[in-house]
Amino acid sequence: MTHASDKWEAAFLVALWSIIVLVTVITAQRGRKYFIRRIPGLNAIDEAVGRATEMGRPILMVPGLSGLGVVGLQALTIFSYIIKTAAKFGNRILMPVADPALYTVAEEVVRESYASAGRPEDFDPTSVYFLSDRQFAFASGVAGTIHREKVAASFLFGDFFAESLIFAESGQQVGAIQVAGTVQTTQLPFFIASCDYTIIGDEYYAASAYISREPTLLGSLVGQDICKGMMLLIVVLGTLALSIKPLGEEFFFVQWFTIK
Amino acid sequence: MNPIQSFLSRAFPALHGGALAGAVAGCVVACVVAVLILQALPGKARKAVIAAVTFVAGLFYALEFFLPANGQDENILTFAVPTVGNVTNVLGGMTLGLGVLSLIRIHGANVVKVKSGWENSALLLTSMVVMAVAGIKFEQTLFYRSLFRDVLNSFDAAMFAVLAFFIVSAAYRAFRIKSAEATLLMVAALVVMLGQIPIGQYLTHWLPVKGSYLSLLRLDNISNWLLTTVNAPAQRAIGFGLGIGGLAIALRIWLSLERGAYFEAKADES
Structure with a gap:
């Protein structure tokens, strides 16, 4: 097991960053206004839903192989916004799921999104469905759905592995507008090559704040940026320390952040 | 054995035979009752219960991480990690049943209503039953091994092989020289x-x-430089952002600060 006592310096940073995020959340909740920069991939969501409406074809949302964790829940938060937008225009949605635990939550989120949009009667229980928890069985199921339904828009948010390109290229083949985001950095090049918009890195976690403009989430985002600034400072100081000969690897600051 | 461990051992002694069966049955009944109570609760109360359970579960792992460990890399809570992990596995196992029900509901309706492509649905349901029966009753037989190795694995391999063609078409699109960035990408990829x-x-x-x-002009050296000096730091930078983003969202979920989804609407209605 990994414990804080294995590397107190790292544990201290985790605690400090947690406090920073909580403080910025509280200040945002108390009314402080924060600015959030434009994220083109998230702006494209409305465009993609509009296009699906014009074409009269369904919208596909795939949370990848995500389980019931932060990545999967974040994907559902983004999908919730997409569904609310789609529900206003009467678009049909499809959400194949690979993880049974996430499936149960996804069904509830979709139902509530329709209710929030004032269209609870439009919720189709068969629009959210469990396919398979086997990677390539799921991939073939989703690829089949894309080709059969000729989806107009495809949103790929969550954990993706080798199957990412199968989804993205299948979407390309049917001419779907595609927006993708994943925390798996190895899959980002595939999405960038095949999708119209790709959410990169921590933009994935910024999505819910960007979409909802909820103070709690905006505050959290600002906290993340402060933490990233600190991380950048650590990297610069570490690089300088390693580059200056009298300091080197034995310098206490470098030793703090060296994993042994 | 630490004090918590010895207390739990005394409170829940090891059971065997009929007593164990009775305890399991009791736990199942208690779970059903808990789910029914949760369903009957008004939205706000249910949200409070869910938030409390989420907090306690998260607190366990946070404490287990932050409490100092001894020489065996264990602290006062480490012994319970496998048990808490088993609880998660049990919950996951229950949801797998719901996933299977979803499949049966959708494909069963296709077969009953003879919708377009109902043959595929019938084949899927038949395959599911055959595989389940083979796995439960004939696991050690050639029949099951053949189904698994010769059929299922071959299908997986076939799907994986499709990737080769998709990589070519995606690479073609990515490397088309349309802009300065695409040119840079193409040259870098070619060198690597x-x-x-x-x-x-x-x-x-x-x-x-x-x-x-x-x-420095050797292609293998340039390739290595691109991978270790250009690509790796960029990946690490993305990794830093993702790590901090993950920490922030984990905090929001743990403390139930995340709004906009997960039963929020039901809670607000009541």
Whole structure:
């Protein structure tokens, strides 16, 4: 097991960053206004839903192989916004799921999104469905759905592995507008090559704040940026320390952040 | 054995035979009752219960991480980690049943209503039953191994093989020279690919391997430099952002600060 006592310096940073995020959340909740920069991939969501409406074809949302964790829940938060937008225009949605635990939550989120949009009667229980928890069985199921339904828009948010390109290229083949985001950095090049918009890195976690403009989430985002600034400072100081000969690897600051 | 462990051992002694069966049955009944109570609760109360359970579960792992460990890399809570993990597995197992029900509901309706493509649905349901029966009753037989190895694995391999074609079409699209960035990408990819293969390495094999500025022009050295000095830091930078983003969202979920989804609407209605 990994414990804080294995590397107190790292544990201290985790605690400090947690406090920073909580403080910025509280200040945002108390009314402080924060600015959030434009994220083109998230702006494209409305465009993609509009296009699906014009074409009269369904919208596909795939949370990848995500389980019931932060990545999967974040994907559902983004999908919730997409569904609310789609529900206003009467678009049909499809959400194949690979993880049974996430499936149960996804069904509830979709139902509530329709209710929030004032269209609870439009919720189709068969629009959210469990396919398979086997990677390539799921991939073939989703690829089949894309080709059969000729989806107009495809949103790929969550954990993706080798199957990412199968989804993205299948979407390309049917001419779907595609927006993708994943925390798996190895899959980002595939999405960038095949999708119209790709959410990169921590933009994935910024999505819910960007979409909802909820103070709690905006505050959290600002906290993340402060933490990233600190991380950048650590990297610069570490690089300088390693580059200056009298300091080197034995310098206490470098030793703090060296994993042994 | 630490005090918590010994207390739990006394409170929940090991059971065998009929007592164990009774305890399991009792737990199942208690779970059903808990779910029914949760369903009957008004939205706000249910949200409070869910938030409390989420907090306690998260607190366990946070404490287990932050409490100092002894020489065996264990602290007062480490012994309970496998048990708490088993609880998660049990919950996951229950949801797998719901997933199977979803499949049966959708494909069963296709077969009953003879919708377009109902044959595929019938085949899927038949395959599911055959595989389940084979796995439960005939696990050690050639029949099951053949289903698994010769059928299921072959299908997986076939789907994986499709990737090769998709990679070509995606690479073609990515490397089309449409802009300065695409040109840079294409050149970098070409150098990295050439630097990895024997024929590419042969092109500059006459240059010194190291010890001279000319060695910097070797394709394998340029390729290695691109991978370790350009690509790796960029990936790490993305990783830092993701790590901190993950920490922030984990905090929001743990403390139930995340709004906009997960039963929020039901809670607000009541």
